[in-house]
Amino acid sequence: MKRVFINPFFIYVISFFFVLILYQLNWSKLYPELSLNLYFFIIPSIFISFMLGFVYFFLFQKKGEGQQFVSIKKWSSRKIINSSILVFVLYGLEFFYAGNIPFIAMVLGNSQPGDYLEFGIPTIHVIIVALSHLMLSVHLNRMYEEKNSMHLIFVLSVLVCDMLTLSRGLFIFSIMIWGFIKLHYIKIIKFRHLIIFCCFFVAFSYLFGFVGQYRSAYGDPDYAEQILGASEEFKKSETPTPYLWLYIYTTSPLANLQHAINRNHEQLDDFSDFFVRCLTHQIISKRIMNLDDEHFPLIAPNLTVGTVYYYSYNYLGYFGLIFTYLYLVFMLFLIPLVSKGTVYFVPISSMLNALVFLSVFDNMFITGFSLALFLSFFILISRRFLRFFKESFQGY
Numbered sequence: 001m002k003r004v005f006i007n008p009f010f011i012y013v014i015s016f017f018f019v020l021i022l023y024q025l026n027w028s029k030l031y032p033e034l035s036l037n038l039y040f041f042i043i044p045s046i047f048i049s050f051m052l053g054f055v056y057f058f059l060f061q062k063k064g065e066g067q068q069f070v071s072i073k074k075w076s077s078r079k080i081i082n083s084s085i086l087v088f089v090l091y092g093l094e095f096f097y098a099g100n101i102p103f104i105a106m107v108l109g110n111s112q113p114g115d116y117l118e119f120g121i122p123t124i125h126v127i128i129v130a131l132s133h134l135m136l137s138v139h140l141n142r143m144y145e146e147k148n149s150m151h152l153i154f155v156l157s158v159l160v161c162d163m164l165t166l167s168r169g170l171f172i173f174s175i176m177i178w179g180f181i182k183l184h185y186i187k188i189i190k191f192r193h194l195i196i197f198c199c200f201f202v203a204f205s206y207l208f209g210f211v212g213q214y215r216s217a218y219g220d221p222d223y224a225e226q227i228l229g230a231s232e233e234f235k236k237s238e239t240p241t242p243y244l245w246l247y248i249y250t251t252s253p254l255a256n257l258q259h260a261i262n263r264n265h266e267q268l269d270d271f272s273d274f275f276v277r278c279l280t281h282q283i284i285s286k287r288i289m290n291l292d293d294e295h296f297p298l299i300a301p302n303l304t305v306g307t308v309y310y311y312s313y314n315y316l317g318y319f320g321l322i323f324t325y326l327y328l329v330f331m332l333f334l335i336p337l338v339s340k341g342t343v344y345f346v347p348i349s350s351m352l353n354a355l356v357f358l359s360v361f362d363n364m365f366i367t368g369f370s371l372a373l374f375l376s377f378f379i380l381i382s383r384r385f386l387r388f389f390k391e392s393f394q395g396y
Helices: 002-006 008-023 036-061 077-098 102-108 124-146 149-164 168-184 191-216 221-228 232-237 241-263 271-279 282-288 310-339 345-360 368-393
Strands: none
Touching: 002 008, 002 036, 002 168, 002 345, 008 036, 008 241, 008 310, 008 345, 036 241, 036 310, 077 124, 077 149, 102 149, 124 149, 124 168, 124 345, 124 368, 149 168, 168 191, 168 345, 168 368, 191 241, 221 241, 241 310, 241 345, 271 282, 271 310, 310 345, 310 368, 345 368
16 A cells, blocks of 8 residues: 555656546636546546556565665764754855845744745755755655654754745655655554544644745735635635635646636747756756746736646647656656665655655646755766776776
């Protein structure tokens, strides 16, 4: 059972199926009805992913889950503490550069909604985020591998910094990595695990919406329902408003994709632009293209994401959706293949699973979320090449 929840293809099946079900609640009057054409793409992609999940299982999970179980030198407490201090120092420099701490500024009322988006030292912030979250995944894996809770010091350091910078997305990303790594070390998923997860999900969803309400709607539930387009179905359900935020964040990307399809505007039909914008990481694409010139249909100005497929459709229509799905399949096999047989397989595959789950919101493989994953990927590629050249020259 647990292999289902650590298999990226099954994660794709679960996440997109879950969104399709939630969409049927019709809690927002902003949402268009899903078309048959979109169903004819999403449902086959779910079915194909389900089949590919078994291929992934036989390649990476059947024997040791792709991890090389070797004895590794345990990290000293001093090394763990020093790495934690380094995280606070790096983020401290950013707080000094910004002149404030976003969370404190929000609590004191000294900031405006959206100010947190401009936080950080240009370019340096991206590097700090990538390194800290890569090390977070490594520390989490070592915590369970070594059975050493001292690693929690570093993990909590990163989570605290995510909260201080109001980075809800990164905070969720970190929690998801933690959950996927934990699943690797659970022999059997028991009923109590499911109960704990459900309680955590309910509490965390409320907290997620509560923070969003204060960050974007000044804490006013009526204003929140107004800007989110709460429908009569939601109001009759008497569901607390913070849960509406979770619903909107989860389902509005699909609504935006459908809205773009309904508008039937002229796609750009340029494969080179599609490749750069939709399949190339943003640290490169934003230096090649002017992304500020994009003006694609949205159901509301404040709801700006549209699943992993949104920009693909706007640039290349349904062919863009197909190419993007093939790109996902390629990455879901390539990255585990490179990390297979190493002690980094679990951290990397856990980050991969988190990115796949979050693909219902956006193309996470080209955003800052994926930098930690690609950083670890290039480190492993470099090590393999260095080992290859070293072994080649030993024969001379």
